[in-house]
Amino acid sequence: MLIKSLKKRENELANARKQLKILSEGIFETGELPMFSAQLEAVNKSVLKPKTLEILQINVGYMCNQVCEHCHVDAGPDRKEIMTRETMQQCLDVIKKTGAHTLDLTGGAPEMNPDFRWFVVEATKIGVKDFIVRSNLTIITANKKYYDLPEFFKKHNIHVISSMPHWTKGKTDKQRGNGVFNASIKALKMLNDVGYGMPGSKLKLDLVYNPSGAFLPGDQAALESDFKKGLLSDFDIQFHQLFSITNLPISRFLDYLIASDNYNDYMYNLVEAFNPAAVENVMCTNTLSVSWDGWLYDCDFNQMLELKVKSSVQHISQFNKEALSNRTICISQHCYGCTAGAGSSCQGTVT
Numbered sequence: 001m002l003i004k005s006l007k008k009r010e011n012e013l014a015n016a017r018k019q020l021k022i023l024s025e026g027i028f029e030t031g032e033l034p035m036f037s038a039q040l041e042a043v044n045k046s047v048l049k050p051k052t053l054e055i056l057q058i059n060v061g062y063m064c065n066q067v068c069e070h071c072h073v074d075a076g077p078d079r080k081e082i083m084t085r086e087t088m089q090q091c092l093d094v095i096k097k098t099g100a101h102t103l104d105l106t107g108g109a110p111e112m113n114p115d116f117r118w119f120v121v122e123a124t125k126i127g128v129k130d131f132i133v134r135s136n137l138t139i140i141t142a143n144k145k146y147y148d149l150p151e152f153f154k155k156h157n158i159h160v161i162s163s164m165p166h167w168t169k170g171k172t173d174k175q176r177g178n179g180v181f182n183a184s185i186k187a188l189k190m191l192n193d194v195g196y197g198m199p200g201s202k203l204k205l206d207l208v209y210n211p212s213g214a215f216l217p218g219d220q221a222a223l224e225s226d227f228k229k230g231l232l233s234d235f236d237i238q239f240h241q242l243f244s245i246t247n248l249p250i251s252r253f254l255d256y257l258i259a260s261d262n263y264n265d266y267m268y269n270l271v272e273a274f275n276p277a278a279v280e281n282v283m284c285t286n287t288l289s290v291s292w293d294g295w296l297y298d299c300d301f302n303q304m305l306e307l308k309v310k311s312s313v314q315h316i317s318q319f320n321k322e323a324l325s326n327r328t329i330c331i332s333q334h335c336y337g338c339t340a341g342a343g344s345s346c347q348g349t350v351t
Contacts, residue, residue, distance in 0.1 A: 003067060005076040006252060013255045014074060016306035023249065023333040027264055033271050036335045043276040048285065048329035050298075053321070055287040057104040057300060057346065058091055059083075060116060062292065064108040065142045068163075068176045070210065070253040072304055075108040083292040085115045087316065091290060092122055094319045100288075101129040104346065106300065109139045111146060124156045132159045134208075134346075138180055140187040150194045159204040160196060161243070162188075165212055167230030175212045188237045197239040206241045208348075214262035216269060216341055220244040220349045243348030246270075248301050248337035270336035278343030281350035284329050290316050298329045300346065305332065 006014040013019055027033045040046060061082035064075035095103060103123055110116055110133060124131065133153065140149045153160055164184060165175045172181035188205075191197060197205030207227065211217050224242035231237040247253045249266060257263040284298040288309075294316040297303040307330040308314045313323045343350030 005067060005074045005078055006255060007074055008076070008078040011255065013251065013258075016304070019250055019254055020305055020307075020332060022254065022258075022263075027267060028333055033267060036331050036333050039271070039274055039336075040279065040331070043279065045276075045279055048279075048282070048331060050325060050327060050329060051285045053098055053100050053286065053288055053325075055102040055104055055283070056091075056095060056098060056100045056290065057106060057287055058290045059106050059108070059292050059300065059303065060088070060110045060113040060119065062108045063112045064136065065112065065139055066109070066136055066177055066180065068252075070175060070212075070247055070256060072248055072251045072253060072301060073108060074251045074304070079108065081292045082113050083115070083294075085118065087292070087294045088115060088119045088122075090294060090316045090319075092119075092126065094316055095123065095126050095128065098321065102132065103128045103130070104132040104134070104287075106134040106346075109136050111135065111139050111149060117152065120152075120156055120158065130159055131157065132161055134161050134163075135187075137162045137164070137187040138183040140190060141183045147190075150190045150196065153191075154194045154196070154203055157203070159206070160191060161206045161208060164207040164209065164227070166209075167227050167234070171212055185235055185237065188231070188239070189235070192237060197237075199238065205239045206243060207239050208243045208245055210245045210247050214257055214260065214266045214269075216246055216273060217244040217344075220342065241348075243346075244342075244344070245346070245348065246337045246340055246344035248334045250301060250334050251304055267333070267336070270340045273340035274336060275339055275341060275343060275351060277351045278339040278341075281343060281345075282335070282338045283345035283347070283350070284338075287346075288324065296324070299338075301334060301337075302330055305334065307332070 062075045062079035067076040140146050165172045169181040195201045196203040227242050257266050289297040289300050289303050291303050296309045311327040313320045338344050
């Protein structure tokens with residue numbers, strides 16, 4: 001189990017430039033595998049352009065109570081980057097005028113931001129159609145000050161989306177740390193108790209699956225069926241949907257791939273599974289990602305690689321819908337992860 005982030009360990013992969021260098025050299029530099037840009041050109045898609053903005057995803061801080069093995073954010077208790085109330089207010093001002101139907105709060109553990117509840121209350125007043133909080137579940141049971149989160153979420157009709165690597169203890173704890181599975185089960189029961197995830201309930205509870213190793217996820221529908229059967233029969237737990245997400249080769253997962261000597265094979269798998277149909281619906285085309293300090297990115301993954309939007313407007317305080325609509329989306333080889341197989345996004349498969 002990891003206990004420190006890459007940044008705290010002063011690992012070279014905590015540097016975004018180093019990650020991008022690795023992703024552009026080796027098998028890509030030699031031409032053994034095509035650059036993602038060349039792959040787009042091969043399917044007559046020279047650049048990616050944004051469509052109508054539908055989702056505003058806001059990372060309110062990298063602080064987390066966990067240090068998961070494959071975390072692309074490199075989050076953990078030692079990460080102190082936290083969104084201020086001033087930046088939150090700038091986000092609220094933008095939410096009012098974007099027309100985006102979905103507000104997606106993420107982290108780290110977003111609940112650990114001291115102004116998290118204030119932000120939720122204020123954002124709720126705006127009346128977005130789908131208000132998502134990406135909770136890691138264990139935060140709910142981590143400390144008594146979080147025990148009322150299920151009721152808080154219910155009060156504000158929050159759509160809860162939570163990572164759950166597997167319906168068994170061994171595979172979950174291997175990826176996320178000892179004790180995580182039991183804490184997650186307890187949290188899921190607490191959410192079920194207030195109505196989340198129950199059949200016919202409007203209190204949405206969805207789970208996220210991502211593989212525990214250097215392989216692509218299986219069929220999302222089949223995985224959902226297995227998860228539902230396993231959690232219901234073993235723990236009497238229910239949820240609505242399962243989203244299957246491909247691990248992108250950045251941050252801690254990139255570190256894992258290199259350390260386990262799986263990097264080349266994994267990139268081959270991603271490239272060979274490239275699906276032109278997935279390109280049309282990648283999340284960067286309808287999503288805008290906001291970092292804890294207010295900078296704008298095409299997606300959460302680009303945020304972690306410090307690839308800001310290619311626009312004259314790069315900060316939430318300068319938000320201009322027209323300028324951002326005319327930008328070209330930043331890409332690199334990690335984008336193969338979102339276009340492999342059925343495609344991948346924070347809302348699951350895209351085809």
